[in-house]
Amino acid sequence: MELNTPYGGELVNLVAEGREREALLAEANTLPSLQLPDRSVHDLELLATGAFSPLRSFMGKADYEGVLKDLRLANGTLWPLPVTLPVADDAPVQAGASVALRNSKNELLAVMRVAEVYPWNFEREATVMAGKPDPRHPLVAEMAGWGKRYAAGPLHVVNLPRYYDFAELRLTAAQVRARLTEMGSPKVVAFQTRNPLHRSHEELTKRAAAAVGGSLLIQPVVGLTKPGDVDHYTRVRVYKALVENHYDRRRTMLALLPLAMRMAGPREAIWHAIIRRNHGASHFIVGRDHAGPGKDSEGKAFYGPYDAQELAKKHAQEIGMGIIPFQEMVYLPDEDRYEETDRVPAGVRTLAISGTQVRDEYLAKGKPLPAWFTRPETAAILAEMSPPQHEQGFCVWFTGLSGAGKSVTAEALTSLLLERGRQITVLDGDVVRTHLSKGLGFSREDRDTNIHRIGFVAAEIARHGGAVVCAAVSPYRAARNRCRTMVGPDRFVEVFVDTPLEVCEGRDIKGLYAKARRGEVKGFTGIDDPYEPPHNPELVLDTVRPTVEENARRILGHLVERGFVRG
Secondary structure, three states, X not given: OOOOOXXXXXXXXXXXXXXXXXHHHHHHOXXXXXXXXXXXXXXXXXXXXXXXXXXXXXXXXXXXXXXXXXXXXXXXXXXXXXXXXXEOOOOOOOOOOEEEEEOOOOOEEEEEEOXXXXXXXXXXXXXXXXXXXXXXXXHXXXXXXXXXXXXXXXXXXXXXXXXXXXXXXXXXXXXXXXXXXXXXXXXXXXXXXXXXXOHHHHHHHHHHHHHHXXXXXXXXXXXXXXXXXXXXXXXXXXXXXXXXXXXXXXXXXXXXXXXXXXXXXXXXXXXXXXXXXXXXXXXXEEOOOOOOOOEOOOOOEOOOOOHHHHHHHHOHHHHOOEEEEOOOEEEEOOOOEEEEHHHXXXXXXXXXXXXXXXXXXXXXXXXXXXXXXXXXXXXXHHHHHOOOHHHOOEEEEEEOOOOOOHHHHHHXXXXXXXXXXXXXXXXXXXXXXXXXXXXXXXXXXXXXXXXXXXXXXXXXHHHOOOEEEEEOOOOOHHHHXXXXXXXXXXXXXXXXXXXXXXXXXXXXXXXXXXXXXXXXXXXXXXXXXXXXXXXXXXXXXXXXXXXXXXXXXXXHHHHHXXXXXXX
């Protein structure tokens, strides 16, 4: 397929073979190792196989600065988002040396010849990516826990990540191009998705392909998406069922993309288009609020609903793709068809179901999804994988000063939840420090590590349908919001126990506040170390006037209202 792109259609290939690979394997055994998080592993894979062409490595400082400032690499090529490799301050990485890159299982992926190591500014990058450094943005919350340096240099890839699921759909950019060429149409519409497909998406994609007279590439993201999204195993089962039964298979291709999304709205729309251009598409669908992360700490959307469409259209010619903007689709029951909202005549009756309604009003209550909204295959798969809301996992996170009343309220809440049949795991700050976080001190770094450990355990419990109650001072807003991201915003309940400092001091049976006042204990929260109150917690408790039971029952009421506990 001839590609009309600024890159001349050439794909980067960084995967070593033959003797070069054997030499790299031997060399890697002599090198210090850097263990990559999942995000960086996904980035490395797409760098290696050409999906990020023309990038050949994690970004050096010049490219990074150009992208943040002008959406361009140092050589002027359009590129909207940083693709960088964060490293900790104590990581064995220095310019002029090589390092072995490994995944979380310590499996060798690549050797990097480190050319530069440079600092980055959290506030600046978060503002560029999200409009502001708001920790309710999932990437911003994650970035707060990154190392303070980025490393860059030529990559020599030894092994690509191994996957055992849906192997027939995991195709490189070159393989997707070849399959599309075999389909015979020079025009290909690509569709990006991280959610299950319903009838509106089906209609949208079919219309887009028909509009250009071409083929359709459905390419869902199966790397990192928004926390709380439907898992990719369930989603891919839906995609396969729809493509096999409701699309023209001669003109439709399904391929998976191991992309780590940034949820960066307008910038990400350009990025997604470039990636699909590298896979051989000629057109790209940009929907309403494309790659939007939801609401910020003030309850407002991070990006405007059509910002992504406007920015993508502005750069369409340079990307080398046709941009197909679509608004929200609604169902017209009197005509038995779908239509874009801006094309619906005034007074015409419409129906629509939001993703939240699908989860909370249908799946969570065991209510079947209507046939006008979704195909029966989709409804069956989602129902099978979605237990009722009262059987799903959640996390109640108590935060507040020492002595505020977190543990005693958590204890009362636990009894009330057990009374209603929910099995509870309690992660109390003091107990965790005795076991899970034994040996950690009280520096900011150690405190963040302690909170992240609690958040990790809570996320695993909630993901598997368990209920978990966490009670820890957790003084730093960024660390708490990272835990929210790990657990998933839709099942995280932050409870701010807002007890005045003087009341907490009066309750201090351990005498810790008194020792802190005398300078015998350093870095004590509320005395010589700050406590950062939540911006927009789900609940704020007063422990001075209400009783412990009253507060516990208030939280219980919130959980009943959310559907996590039967009324």
